[in-house]
Amino acid sequence: MTAPRAAIRGLDAVRGGYTSDADVIVIGSGPGGAVAADNLAAAGMRVALVEAGPEVRPEDMGQAPPLFLARYFWEGGMRLVGGDAPNPAMQGRCLGGGSVMNSAIMLKLPDWVRAEWSRDDQLGAMFDGEPGTALDRAFERVFARTRTQPTPMTVMAARNLRVRDAIAAAGMHGKPLPRAVHGCEGCADCITGCHSGAKQSVDRAYLPAVLQNGGQVFTHSTVDKILVERGAAVGVSGRVIDPDGWQAAGKFTIRAPRVVVAAGVSQTPVVLLKSGLHAGHRVGASLYAHLTGGIVGIMDEPVDPWVGATQGWGAFSEAIPGMKYESLWAPPSLIAVNWGGLGLDFLRSVSEMRNATVMAMVYRGKVSGSVAVGLNGHPRMTLRVPQDEIKVVARGIKTAVDGLLASGARSVGTTVSQVVPERFTDTSQTEALLTDKLRPHHCHMTFNHMFGSCRMSADPKRGPVDVDGSLRGVRGVWLSDASIFPGPSAVNPQATIMALSDIISRRIAGVVA
Amino acid sequence: MLRHRLEAWARETSQLAAHLRWLEPIALRGLAACAETIIPPNDLGAPDISTTKVVDRARHWWRILPPESRGLMLLLYSAMELGGPFLGRRFGRLSKLPIADRLALFQSWRESEVPFFNFIADGVKSPVVMMYLSHPDALRWLGVTTCEHPVKARASLPARARLATTEPS
Numbered sequence: 001m002t003a004p005r006a007a008i009r010g011l012d013a014v015r016g017g018y019t020s021d022a023d024v025i026v027i028g029s030g031p032g033g034a035v036a037a038d039n040l041a042a043a044g045m046r047v048a049l050v051e052a053g054p055e056v057r058p059e060d061m062g063q064a065p066p067l068f069l070a071r072y073f074w075e076g077g078m079r080l081v082g083g084d085a086p087n088p089a090m091q092g093r094c095l096g097g098g099s100v101m102n103s104a105i106m107l108k109l110p111d112w113v114r115a116e117w118s119r120d121d122q123l124g125a126m127f128d129g130e131p132g133t134a135l136d137r138a139f140e141r142v143f144a145r146t147r148t149q150p151t152p153m154t155v156m157a158a159r160n161l162r163v164r165d166a167i168a169a170a171g172m173h174g175k176p177l178p179r180a181v182h183g184c185e186g187c188a189d190c191i192t193g194c195h196s197g198a199k200q201s202v203d204r205a206y207l208p209a210v211l212q213n214g215g216q217v218f219t220h221s222t223v224d225k226i227l228v229e230r231g232a233a234v235g236v237s238g239r240v241i242d243p244d245g246w247q248a249a250g251k252f253t254i255r256a257p258r259v260v261v262a263a264g265v266s267q268t269p270v271v272l273l274k275s276g277l278h279a280g281h282r283v284g285a286s287l288y289a290h291l292t293g294g295i296v297g298i299m300d301e302p303v304d305p306w307v308g309a310t311q312g313w314g315a316f317s318e319a320i321p322g323m324k325y326e327s328l329w330a331p332p333s334l335i336a337v338n339w340g341g342l343g344l345d346f347l348r349s350v351s352e353m354r355n356a357t358v359m360a361m362v363y364r365g366k367v368s369g370s371v372a373v374g375l376n377g378h379p380r381m382t383l384r385v386p387q388d389e390i391k392v393v394a395r396g397i398k399t400a401v402d403g404l405l406a407s408g409a410r411s412v413g414t415t416v417s418q419v420v421p422e423r424f425t426d427t428s429q430t431e432a433l434l435t436d437k438l439r440p441h442h443c444h445m446t447f448n449h450m451f452g453s454c455r456m457s458a459d460p461k462r463g464p465v466d467v468d469g470s471l472r473g474v475r476g477v478w479l480s481d482a483s484i485f486p487g488p489s490a491v492n493p494q495a496t497i498m499a500l501s502d503i504i505s506r507r508i509a510g511v512v513a
Numbered sequence: 514m515l516r517h518r519l520e521a522w523a524r525e526t527s528q529l530a531a532h533l534r535w536l537e538p539i540a541l542r543g544l545a546a547c548a549e550t551i552i553p554p555n556d557l558g559a560p561d562i563s564t565t566k567v568v569d570r571a572r573h574w575w576r577i578l579p580p581e582s583r584g585l586m587l588l589l590y591s592a593m594e595l596g597g598p599f600l601g602r603r604f605g606r607l608s609k610l611p612i613a614d615r616l617a618l619f620q621s622w623r624e625s626e627v628p629f630f631n632f633i634a635d636g637v638k639s640p641v642v643m644m645y646l647s648h649p650d651a652l653r654w655l656g657v658t659t660c661e662h663p664v665k666a667r668a669s670l671p672a673r674a675r676l677a678t679t680e681p682s
Contacts, residue, residue: 065643066640086632304658306659333647342550342620343553351558351654353657376581
């Protein structure tokens with residue numbers, strides 16, 4: 001008789017608690033954790049993949065965003081980053097992690113960032129390991145697995161094309177963004193899960209193989225602690241959390257001599273710090289983020305922005321290093337949160353949504369901060385935004401506003417408030433964005449790309465993680481998510497997370513990267 | 514040891530929301546007062562907050578939020594109802610103020626040079642907008658069209674579903 005294949009152990013299976021053992025435990029099932037689990041299971045290791053959140057129910061995908069946030073994001077989507085510009089940092093908490101709710105953009109780490117990381121933190125050994133260039137090979141494997149392709153013109157629709165025009169009008173060279181999708185129908189609902197099943201989020205692209213190779217996948221299981229004996233990891237312990245009431249529904253312990261932590265930039269340092277693993281107080285001592293702002297152009301004709309690939313077109317600025325522009329869409333209830341005004345002004349503003357096209361500006365600024373464990377056990381994150389960088393952000397927003405106006409928008413709104421007009425109708429007005437009065441809290445930026453809470457560096461003084469992904473000060477613990485980035489990636493981080501995780505996990509498994 | 518005790522205490526208080534149920538009626542009155550200010554009766558054809566059931570749906574949403582976020586919502590809107598006017602040097606409950614006065618109060622927070630007030634203004638507005646614009650009537654008013662939903666989704670997750678439920682032949 002053939003043994004049944006492993007199934008995802010959901011709430012019914014883990015309620016009441018459990019114990020297990022494995023060769024390696026992977027904490028977190030997002031892009032970093034899923035790739036690691038896949039490689040380790042494929043190499044014949046007994047893998048236990050532990051995810052704090054639930055599996056996303058298909059019927060919840062593309063549905064009411066507040067409920068989706070409440071069920072599938074840390075702290076119901078209200079996790080905050082404090083500092084100069086307090087803002088929510090939306091962090092996925094479900095099987096597949098952030099890959100379930102991002103736009104599936106897959107961009108390679110730019111050469112200039114790669115050179116910087118190699119120079120400052122000696123990551124060359126990891127990137128260029130034998131044979132050939134390890135990082136390039138990892139990107140190839142990841143792109144193949146996720147069926148990454150440039151967004152086809154057939155699903156661009158008007159919103160992406162208006163952004164294409166604006167980018168061209170601003171003097172930049174744009175192109176279709178590569179995305180991990182197969183058969184995208186342009187529903188623009190990536191952020192609440194892709195209900196058509198086209199997005200190759202890691203729960204679709206990787207986890208079935210983990211199960212097929214005998215891996216165990218546990219959901220609803222929040223790791224509280226990595227267990228360490230005589231300087232080496234021996235397992236993890238934690239609680240089963242029932243989201244219906246959010247009460248602990250049992251405890252679990254899994255024993256294994258290897259632990260790969262891929263819980264995300266905010267959660268990974270929390271797990272380590274709660275376990276007493278601070279690597280010379282360098283865990284959580286750093287934090288970086290892209291500064292992201294939204295620019296909304298109102299066209300004369302209907303755009304129907306809810307149609308077309310969520311983020312199909314983009315460009316890098318040559319004038320401002322580290323500045324990137326993308327088309328964007330999200331459900332109206334999320335995208336309109338910062339739309340202008342209150343009362344009738346707000347209603348008039350959103351009544352034009354059908355004619356709207358939206359650009360996102362993503363900037364690799366010199367933003368830095370830290371992560372600590374808050375008294376409630378959640379991460380307490382702080383980011384400082386230097387005033388000089390706000391001036392660069394303002395220039396970046398001005399470029400986008402000018403581009404949209406030049407390409408036919410009759411008015412353009414931004415997320416900058418108070419010191420500049422809520423809407424621009426002519427390029428002669430946009431100089432106002434360069435005012436010296438602009439401060440971080442005027443900009444209403446979001447921090448959806450965060451990095452580096454446990455930096456990877458050859459120099460122990462610069463980061464707690466060595467260049468093979470191992471945590472210093474303890475044996476048998478590796479990290480494989482964006483927390484190990486030595487700095488901001490300048491592009492959407494998913495592909496780089498997956499590629500680094502691919503290298504780290506293959507080396508743990510003894511497979512040539 | 515002290516830290517562990519503090520953490521344990523804080524974890525307990527993060528479950529505060531469960532013990533703050535008595536605040537819910539006050540918070541809901543505060544939410545309703547905020548909602549009818551942000552989404553006022555209008556002649557633009559936009560549905561109002563009762564048609565879109567903003568308050569009832571927010572109550573349901575709060576109940577499925579994690580405790581700390583639920584507590585945050587209850588505290589925010591209770592504070593608005595009981596203390597919002599005071600922040601604008603007015604007295605009485607927010608829900609008793611005329612809508613025009615509430616609007617002026619929120620507007621002053623949005624325009625304040627003190628980040629705390631900006632944060633409060635955004636914090637009050639965001640949940641209302643989320644609730645309002647996720648209602649089908651509001652989406653219809655905007656003209657939103659969406660792809661056909663989930664039957665396809667079930668068909669599109671066969672690999673995982675099969676792995677979870679079947680044995681190999």
